Amino acid sequence: MTYCVGLNLEEGLILASDSRTNAGVDDIGRFGKMRVIAEDGERVIVTLSAGNLSVSQNALNLLEQRARHAPSQLGVHNAGSMFEVATLLGDAMREIRGRDAAYLKASGIDPGATFILGGQIRGEAPRLFLVYSEGNFIENSDETPFFQTGETKFGKPILDRVIDSGTSLVEATKCVVVSFDSTIRSNLSVGPPIDLLVYRRDSLRVQVQRRMGEDDPYYTTVRKQWNDSLRAAIAELPHPDWL
Amino acid sequence: MTYCVGLNLEEGLILASDSRTNAGVDDIGRFGKMRVIAEDGERVIVTLSAGNLSVSQNALNLLEQRARHAPSQLGVHNAGSMFEVATLLGDAMREIRGRDAAYLKASGIDPGATFILGGQIRGEAPRLFLVYSEGNFIENSDETPFFQTGETKFGKPILDRVIDSGTSLVEATKCVVVSFDSTIRSNLSVGPPIDLLVYRRDSLRVQVQRRMGEDDPYYTTVRKQWNDSLRAAIAELPHPDWL
Numbered sequence: 001m002t003y004c005v006g007l008n009l010e011e012g013l014i015l016a017s018d019s020r021t022n023a024g025v026d027d028i029g030r031f032g033k034m035r036v037i038a039e040d041g042e043r044v045i046v047t048l049s050a051g052n053l054s055v056s057q058n059a060l061n062l063l064e065q066r067a068r069h070a071p072s073q074l075g076v077h078n079a080g081s082m083f084e085v086a087t088l089l090g091d092a093m094r095e096i097r098g099r100d101a102a103y104l105k106a107s108g109i110d111p112g113a114t115f116i117l118g119g120q121i122r123g124e125a126p127r128l129f130l131v132y133s134e135g136n137f138i139e140n141s142d143e144t145p146f147f148q149t150g151e152t153k154f155g156k157p158i159l160d161r162v163i164d165s166g167t168s169l170v171e172a173t174k175c176v177v178v179s180f181d182s183t184i185r186s187n188l189s190v191g192p193p194i195d196l197l198v199y200r201r202d203s204l205r206v207q208v209q210r211r212m213g214e215d216d217p218y219y220t221t222v223r224k225q226w227n228d229s230l231r232a233a234i235a236e237l238p239h240p241d242w243l
Numbered sequence: 244m245t246y247c248v249g250l251n252l253e254e255g256l257i258l259a260s261d262s263r264t265n266a267g268v269d270d271i272g273r274f275g276k277m278r279v280i281a282e283d284g285e286r287v288i289v290t291l292s293a294g295n296l297s298v299s300q301n302a303l304n305l306l307e308q309r310a311r312h313a314p315s316q317l318g319v320h321n322a323g324s325m326f327e328v329a330t331l332l333g334d335a336m337r338e339i340r341g342r343d344a345a346y347l348k349a350s351g352i353d354p355g356a357t358f359i360l361g362g363q364i365r366g367e368a369p370r371l372f373l374v375y376s377e378g379n380f381i382e383n384s385d386e387t388p389f390f391q392t393g394e395t396k397f398g399k400p401i402l403d404r405v406i407d408s409g410t411s412l413v414e415a416t417k418c419v420v421v422s423f424d425s426t427i428r429s430n431l432s433v434g435p436p437i438d439l440l441v442y443r444r445d446s447l448r449v450q451v452q453r454r455m456g457e458d459d460p461y462y463t464t465v466r467k468q469w470n471d472s473l474r475a476a477i478a479e480l481p482h483p484d485w486l
Binding site for chain 1: 396450484
């Protein structure tokens with residue numbers, strides 16, 4: 001299983017993913033699901049992938065190979081908008097599915113893969129997209145400042161309560177770490193390390209890209225303090241007078 | 244959708260359910276999902292139902308009708324153990340599914356229904372069962388003091404963090420209300436009123452059965468205070484020094 005979340009806030013973007021992959025029948029492995037596919041001072045483009053690993057990896061490989069080998073054509077390296085990038089990513093996934101899906105389905109394997117795509121290209125605001133398994137996609141809005149993929153439910157309540165477009169990158173980062181902690185506690189198939197990327201609006205450079213393992217000091221502190229705070233918050237709730 | 248939770252703690256049982264039912268294609272209605280099927284000073288038996296409403300209702304109707312019309316036979320009114328009651332409930336559901344499932348499936352309707360069954364019969368400790376759609380069932384253990392059915396994930400992290408067998412009925416009740424609040428906030432198809440029942444071990448009488456609507460004073464207070472506490476707890480987390 002997988003848990004990925006992307007936030008598009010006034011101050012910038014946060015993207016985060018876990019690293020647990022069931023890459024085969026009995027093979028619980030670790031694969032980073034975050035890829036920075038462009039960062040050149042003119043554009044920062046990042047993907048988080050969930051679902052079938054071969055399909056998501058190869059869709060990205062196709063994009064990167066084309067940007068390298070056919071630089072004069074439209075690609076992630078020269079697209080003028082994140083909308084164009086989302087279109088290219090959806091097309092690449094359709095191409096890979098066209099090649100692989102029948103073979104996967106014949107073995108009962110789901111060829112589905114989804115992407116959270118975030119980034120900024122000079123001349124545009126930062127943008128965040130959710131690219132579905134079928135290659136179509138949606139963009140976030142102010143009322144919907146985040147997208148999740150994979151095992152989304154355990155970590156959603158804290159995001160629903162705290163995050164709006166105006167939340168600062170620092171507060172939202174804390175909230176994302178808590179959201180991962182809640183998910184990891186409740187679903188063994190989501191696990192650390194957590195990959196976290198913070199992008200500040202208009203910087204056109206990744207500000208922080210950090211991998212937090214089980215023993216990462218910040219992750220450990222948040223986990224412990226959050227657990228204590230929740231237990232204290234329950235204790236502080238008034239006793240029902242009817243009990 | 245539905246959210247039900249049952250807890251079996253050293254001090255007794257807590258059972259709670261929401262009241263939102265999609266009873267037909269376009270008909271979002273309200274139906275209590277909690278039924279006290281016996282309470283006579285010798286036994287307290289309570290069910291929470293999730294899934295197909297006609298199947299779950301009629302399985303219970305069958306049990307109640309038999310207890311009334313064939314009192315000399317084994318029934319919920321004279322069973323010597325909760326294990327026997329769980330068996331009777333599983334059998335009743337199989338009987339209803341035997342009558343209805345083919346017709347439901349022919350219209351693409353899922354005939355699945357699951358029960359959380361809790362109670363105590365004099366001579367036994369309080370017991371808690373999860374009766375699956377197929378009529379088989381499992382019982383909780385000290386390591387697994389609660390069962391959930393329906394839309395379980397949004398409300399699970401807080402239960403995972405706080406509840407163990409030794410948690411008091413008062414603390415656990417607060418936690419259950421919070422678990423419902425988290426679920427209702429994140430999934431519109433789960434909604435109040437919340438039915439809550441508290442049973443104190445060896446009392447053989449229901450201690451509290453309470454329906455909490457949207458405007459219930461305790462539910463309103465918890466909702467507000469919990470939301471404030473969570474936001475404060477996020478604010479109090481240390482800022483990451485790498486951001």
